[in-house]
Amino acid sequence: MLKIHPIPAFSDNYIWTLIDASEERACVVDPGDATPVIDYLTANNLALTDILITHHHPDHTGGIAELTQRYSPAVYGPMNERIQGITQRLQEGQRIEVFGLDFSVIEVPGHTLDHIAYFSDSNTTPILFCGDTLFAAGCGRLFEGTPETMLASLEKLAALPAATQVYCTHEYTLANLRFASAVEPDNQDLLVRVQTEQAKRNADKPTLPSNLTLEFATNPFMRCATPSIKAAAEQYAGHAVDTKVEVFAAVRRWKDNF
Numbered sequence: 567m568l569k570i571h572p573i574p575a576f577s578d579n580y581i582w583t584l585i586d587a588s589e590e591r592a593c594v595v596d597p598g599d600a601t602p603v604i605d606y607l608t609a610n611n612l613a614l615t616d617i618l619i620t621h622h623h624p625d626h627t628g629g630i631a632e633l634t635q636r637y638s639p640a641v642y643g644p645m646n647e648r649i650q651g652i653t654q655r656l657q658e659g660q661r662i663e664v665f666g667l668d669f670s671v672i673e674v675p676g677h678t679l680d681h682i683a684y685f686s687d688s689n690t691t692p693i694l695f696c697g698d699t700l701f702a703a704g705c706g707r708l709f710e711g712t713p714e715t716m717l718a719s720l721e722k723l724a725a726l727p728a729a730t731q732v733y734c735t736h737e738y739t740l741a742n743l744r745f746a747s748a749v750e751p752d753n754q755d756l757l758v759r760v761q762t763e764q765a766k767r768n769a770d771k772p773t774l775p776s777n778l779t780l781e782f783a784t785n786p787f788m789r790c791a792t793p794s795i796k797a798a799a800e801q802y803a804g805h806a807v808d809t810k811v812e813v814f815a816a817v818r819r820w821k822d823n824f
């Protein structure tokens with residue numbers, strides 16, 4: 567049975583670590599910092615064989631050089647040539663295998679233009695490494711893409727099985743839930759989620775992974791077709807918003823200023 571462990575990094579990143587069944591080999595996702603990864607691998611007698619990169623931001627790529635020098639892993643990542651140290655560049659629909667799990671590559675531009683996600687349904691429950699695209703109760707800021715591109719990317723992820731476990735890179739959940747509660751104060755699922763996620767943080771546990779079912783129920787950015795979200799977006803914008811993209815754009819702008 568494969569284990570997935572979060573290595574905390576910086577103030578709120580998780581470097582997700584897949585450990586193979588023999589507990590001898592590991593694969594890390596978005597190692598922004600090599601030091602906590604080396605510490606964890608050393609403490610657990612693990613060899614690093616694979617690195618998965620989702621996008622070019624330094625807090626996702628900063629550890630590649632040092633980890634490569636030490637372990638010589640395969641390094642998978644986006645086509646973006648600006649990211650140094652990628653040994654296999656990937657695009658939409660390509661598949662890779664890690665510890666017997668078959669991952670397909672999904673291009674999800676929006677947060678950055680080069681952003682990709684890794685999805686596998688060969689595990690008991692399907693898993694998704696989505697970097698800074700989908701967060702628990704939120705989504706990444708639009709640094710490079712437009713609301714159209716980001717919404718299309720989120721809709722690609724929404725088409726995955728509802729049971730999919732969502733491994734995002736940042737522990738932003740409580741702040742995202744505060745915003746989501748401002749958008750939808752009467753959403754009962756959201757009220758429950760605030761309690762359960764707060765309890766995890768009080769116990770010093772990660773709120774992640776999330777899952778798509780929970781996101782459909784509580785994430786305003788996954789609910790742009792919901793009347794309550796549309797009404798809240800119109801109230802924030804001060805005028806009627808007609809399309810899902812306009813709803814998404816208004817809610818994203820609102821979050822940026824929240």
Ligand SMILES: [Zn+2]
Nearest residue numbers: 621623677698
């Ligand atoms: Zn980022």
